[in-house]
Amino acid sequence: xxxxxxxxxxxxxxxxxxxxxxxxxxxxxxxxxxxxxxxxxxxxxxxxxxxxxxxxxxxxxxxxxxxxxxxxxxxxxxxxxxxxxxxxxxxxxxxxxxxxxxxxxxxxxxxxxxxxxxxxxxxxxxxxxxxxxxxxxxxxxxxxxxxxxxxxxxxxxxxxxxxxxxxxxxxxxxxxxxxxxxxxxxxxxxxxxxxxxxxxxxxxxxxxxxxxxxxxxxxxxxxxxxxxxxxxxxxxxxxxxxxxxxxxxxxxxxxxxxxxxxxxxxxxxxxxxxxxxxxxxxxxxxxxxxxxxxxxxxxxxxxxx
Amino acid sequence: xxxxxxxxxxxxxxxxxxxxxxxxxxxxxxxxxxxxxxxxxxxxxxxxxxxxxxxxxxxxxxxxxxxxxxxxxxxxxxxxxxxxxxxxxxxxxxxxxxxxxxxxxxxxxxxxxxxxxxxxxxxxxxxxxxxxxxxxxxxxxxxxxxxxxxxxxxxxxxxxxxxxxxxxxxxxxxxxxxxxxxxxxxxxxxxxxxxxxxxxxxxxxxxxxxxxxxxxxxxxxxxxxxxxxxxxxxxxxxxxxxxxxxxxxxxxxxxxxxxxxxxxxxxxxxxxxxxxxxxxxxxxxxxxxxxxxxxxxxxxxxx
Numbered sequence: 001x002x003x004x005x006x007x008x009x010x011x012x013x014x015x016x017x018x019x020x021x022x023x024x025x026x027x028x029x030x031x032x033x034x035x036x037x038x039x040x041x042x043x044x045x046x047x048x049x050x051x052x053x054x055x056x057x058x059x060x061x062x063x064x065x066x067x068x069x070x071x072x073x074x075x076x077x078x079x080x081x082x083x084x085x086x087x088x089x090x091x092x093x094x095x096x097x098x099x100x101x102x103x104x105x106x107x108x109x110x111x112x113x114x115x116x117x118x119x120x121x122x123x124x125x126x127x128x129x130x131x132x133x134x135x136x137x138x139x140x141x142x143x144x145x146x147x148x149x150x151x152x153x154x155x156x157x158x159x160x161x162x163x164x165x166x167x168x169x170x171x172x173x174x175x176x177x178x179x180x181x182x183x184x185x186x187x188x189x190x191x192x193x194x195x196x197x198x199x200x201x202x203x204x205x206x207x208x209x210x211x212x213x214x215x216x217x218x219x220x221x222x223x224x225x226x227x228x229x230x231x232x233x234x235x236x237x238x239x240x241x242x243x244x245x246x247x248x249x250x251x252x253x254x255x256x257x258x259x260x261x262x263x264x265x266x267x268x269x270x271x272x273x274x275x276x277x278x279x280x281x282x283x284x285x286x287x288x289x290x291x292x293x294x295x296x297x298x299x300x301x302x303x304x305x
Numbered sequence: 306x307x308x309x310x311x312x313x314x315x316x317x318x319x320x321x322x323x324x325x326x327x328x329x330x331x332x333x334x335x336x337x338x339x340x341x342x343x344x345x346x347x348x349x350x351x352x353x354x355x356x357x358x359x360x361x362x363x364x365x366x367x368x369x370x371x372x373x374x375x376x377x378x379x380x381x382x383x384x385x386x387x388x389x390x391x392x393x394x395x396x397x398x399x400x401x402x403x404x405x406x407x408x409x410x411x412x413x414x415x416x417x418x419x420x421x422x423x424x425x426x427x428x429x430x431x432x433x434x435x436x437x438x439x440x441x442x443x444x445x446x447x448x449x450x451x452x453x454x455x456x457x458x459x460x461x462x463x464x465x466x467x468x469x470x471x472x473x474x475x476x477x478x479x480x481x482x483x484x485x486x487x488x489x490x491x492x493x494x495x496x497x498x499x500x501x502x503x504x505x506x507x508x509x510x511x512x513x514x515x516x517x518x519x520x521x522x523x524x525x526x527x528x529x530x531x532x533x534x535x536x537x538x539x540x541x542x543x544x545x546x547x548x549x550x551x552x553x554x555x556x557x558x559x560x561x562x563x564x565x566x567x568x569x570x571x572x573x574x575x576x577x578x579x580x581x582x583x584x585x586x587x588x589x590x591x592x593x594x595x596x597x598x599x600x601x602x603x604x605x606x607x608x
Contacts, residue, residue, distance in 0.1 A: 015425045017418050018481060018485070022478060120353050127583045134561075135579070139355055139358065144375075235446050239447075265454075280451030
């Protein structure tokens with residue numbers, strides 16, 4: 001034991017602060033949150049130190065899970081919300097990746113104004129998201145938003161973009177695509193620049209077309225970066241609450257799992273912490289299943305990480 | 306998982322290597338060149354326009370901001386800014402101060418803690434290393450809804466509820482996992498010979514880390530600082546749950562939400578407040594953006 005500590009003590013000393021903070025502020029709350037899903041805790045039954053009221057919530061077994069998973073409308077229509085979450089997640093990540101890769105390919109060339117383009121294209125990442133969402137709400141406004149004014153001037157229909165229809169889901173996906181492209185672009189650009197130039201030169205020497213070079217050098221060269229950013233993108237987008245919440249509020253047409261959990265947590269006087277936590281645990285479980293399958297698929301294709 | 310960090314890293318160093326190919330590509334046809342620039346100009350326009358439009362609107366009176374015939378300059382003045390800064394619409398300066406404190410502390414603490422962790426993970430093969438990195442990956446998946454009530458209780462028990470420090474710690478838990486992965490990638494590229502030379506010269510493991518490795522990873526530190534700052538600066542959910550309701554203790558993100566709800570029609574003022582909030586973030590961004598992609602070698606390549 002002494003030899004063990006002598007060998008590793010500085011490594012442990014360096015990770016200790018993180019472990020303590022993570023343990024206290026992530027793992028402990030997670031365990032407690034997990035327990036809450038088996039109770040009927042809400043604003044009325046939680047302990048309230050301000051009013052000096054003890055906790056009065058009770059253990060209710062699997063009731064919360066049964067209520068949620070049977071898909072009742074009053075519990076957020078779980079299955080259709082899950083479907084919408086999947087559309088939102090994969091739609092956004094696909095758009096992020098495709099546009100990000102396209103721009104990274106364009107930027108990975110020598111040309112004039114390259115640095116300027118790069119700064120401008122990363123700008124959406126630098127602006128705080130709630131400001132960007134505000135900007136888009138202003139652009140999307142159905143009466144005086146500049147998008148509808150432009151459409152109207154061209155004689156095209158001027159829809160209510162962020163209203164009570166499925167168009168709102170499309171609109172928030174547009175907003176989120178705009179927000180998320182810079183991250184993908186930056187990481188993929190890094191990936192592109194790490195591909196050895198000799199490969200391209202050799203391929204060109206052998207008469208490979210631009211498309212062949214892209215397919216046989218660029219895409220394989222980007223595989224490890226891509227698999228990471230896509231995984232992160234899916235996790236982040238699945239859990240992304242602020243874009244939807246700030247642009248449409250509590251709109252059932254843009255409701256995804258995370259925003260519903262937040263709705264239950266904050267809405268009204270009841271503040272149903274139990275159902276909110278149940279949604280949280282279901283989200284976490286779904287993501288864990290996804291990550292396991294994803295990593296297994298990657299490993300089968302020879303990816304090592 | 307470390308690949309994205311490695312990619313960001315190569316983005317920094319790879320620019321020099323890009324030059325020979327780029328020179329060859331310089332022979333592209335005129336038509337292709339026009340197409341390339343057209344595509345990039347369009348994309349840049351889409352990226353910048355929403356922000357630009359808020360900037361334009363921020364100078365207009367509220368009535369002009371919702372005009373059916375939008376113009377670039379329409380009775381524009383700095384009145385909105387004066388109103389917002391003078392505190393006529395909520396204690397803007399106090400919010401600003403709170404945000405600077407919280408985001409600044411998060412950046413300092415987050416970067417420091419994740420750099421020590423990343424260094425340990427990068428250099429030492431200690432038991433629990435893999436488990437730690439896996440925990441960090443899983444932490445990205447935690448929906449905050451599970452954590453928020455228990456976190457509230459824990460902060461209350463620690464006496465940190467409603468205090469800036471509590472919020473700083475919570476933000477660190479979201480920023481540190483990503484920053485650690487990123488910095489590990491940077492440290493991996495610093496040759497271990499440097500560490501060994503430092504040890505031979507009598508430095509402690511911490512001395513090696515502090516005096517040799519950390520300065521070499523400065524670009525990585527800049528990127529992680531940017532990430533931590535942006536994370537803390539723009540966060541809404543935790544801030545609205547954990548800060549007290551008193552106007553003077555709000556952060557900008559929370560204050561602005563209230564501001565938006567109370568002044569739905571005052572688009573000019575909202576835009577001015579938004580610009581003021583975005584400015585520090587853009588300034589920080591501008592300071593680190595050369596590390597973010599182009600990198601040091603890029604200046605030579607006329608990026």
